[in-house]
Amino acid sequence: MIEVQGLTKAYGEKTAVNNISFSVNKGEILGFLGPNGAGKTTTMRVLTGYLPATQGTAKIAGFDVFDDSMEVRRRIGYLPENPPLYLDMTVANYLDFVARIKNVPAEKRAQRVEAATEMAKIADKRGELIKRLSRGYRQRVGLAQAIVHDPDVIILDEPTVGLDPKQIIEVRHLIKSLAGSHTIILSTHILPEVSMTCDRVIIINNGKIVAVDTPENLTLQLKGGERIRVEAQAPEQALRDTLQKIPGAQKVQVDSVGSGGRMTAVVEARQGQDLRSQIAAKIVGQGWPLFELRGENLSLEEIFLQLTTEDPAQKKAEETK
């Protein structure tokens, strides 16, 4: 449904999005995850035809977002970061206006406005002026605006910002209920949101794609079983040395727990290696009592931080090259 090839967008000297490619299948929910300023909004703006790309192409339903902008615009619903609302209109008038500029035929307009307000749970606010609505309701009016013409593709930039926890859950349900018949791209910098709503995640940082996968795979495959937690009774320094000598152990962190010389150690292994048996053998071999040994999954949050946080030392090395 959506095809992005080698997309680059530069603002003067600054490159906001750097050569990214991805595709989204029909009916899928794709999450864009990244810190602020990563290029999420820029990518979405290019997809909606609001900004032209510097290089590369993007196609929605087979139409190029630049060359066939009108065809693309007919097929998308877009909620920008700040909901584009006319504050002195009522909710119903506003949605009617949006339906008009989105080419909804006259005979269907009232029905579509009603459906959108039902879905966004703002049916009881139809007659109210938008300026009298709270932040959460305004956000939902913005959401209703994006679906009022029943578009094939829905692009949502940070759809849950400014909502309270209950509203966030409702909006997530709404998004999930739209999937299947609609293709959805949403951006966020909140991690649980992605694991809860999206079929696939693109992690983006500094304008580049860092990882693409399902939320489960990102958590399990990428790092699963490769972080091992050990609890043993041993001298701190000796334990650290022993663990560090194990081939494949990258990072060892040892802390004492309470009194009695018990230590917990966290060992991180290189990707795809399971060091559990070796660790057990070493500790038992030293004659230290072993209390616990288990593999830990990294949460999506940690993966996100790992993938997007640059190592200052590495960066410096690259600069001096």
Place this chain on the structure above:
Amino acid sequence: MRGLYAIYRKEMSHYFVSPVAYIVLCIFLILSGVFFNYILRQVIQYAFDAGMENMQMGGAGFSVDVPSMVLRGFLSILGTIVLFLTPFLAMGVFSEERRRGTMELLMTSPITDADIVLGKFLASLSLFAIMLLPTVFYVFYMFGHSDPVPPWRMIAGGYLGILLLGGMLLALGSFLSSLTENQIISGVLIFGLSLLLWLLDIFTEGGNNALAQSLQYAAVLQHYDPFVRGIIDTTGLVFFGSWIFFGIFLTMRSVESMRWRRA
């Protein structure tokens, strides 16, 4: 076309809930009413004095064409009022949309830039016409109470001229409004433009050298004056028409460039 109508409709309904439009309309009514009253009194006084003087000299009475004089004075002053009030109608046209982020909604909807620009221009011109409407009542009032009746040509020409003048200011104003998110800045820019046009008029009056004459061509009120006299000539039509066209053209380019400028 459907997009243009949707924009037009939205703009009109916006005007009727916006305090700015009501305040401008209200001030316009007050000013035009005061000036109409003043001009009427002045002209009647003048006609009365002239008649008396004529009779004292032994003449058989002297008739002054009061309706024409009133109308001409009134329409001229309307032009000046319009020059100073229109900026307030035009300043928010695009600035407000940019500030609210609604420009992003319009520009990602299946409507053309021309739909947006022309829809907005026609709506502001309609509001301008609505603003003028009450003054038509004054003119009709004169019909009922004067002899001879005011000349039709002058009325039609005057109002056509004022619409053209307003259209020119609104078209150029919508361009200036599209340049900034700040309504105050766009308001000051448009007001500055009006002021400049008005000053040109004053400075070039009576000047005979080449500079004064070429500047005179740019002075709007000079082109407005023939309309007030009931003369609809092509120079005026071309002058206002090309400014309106130019303003709309610049606005379209400016809206188009928003896609490139936005960071």
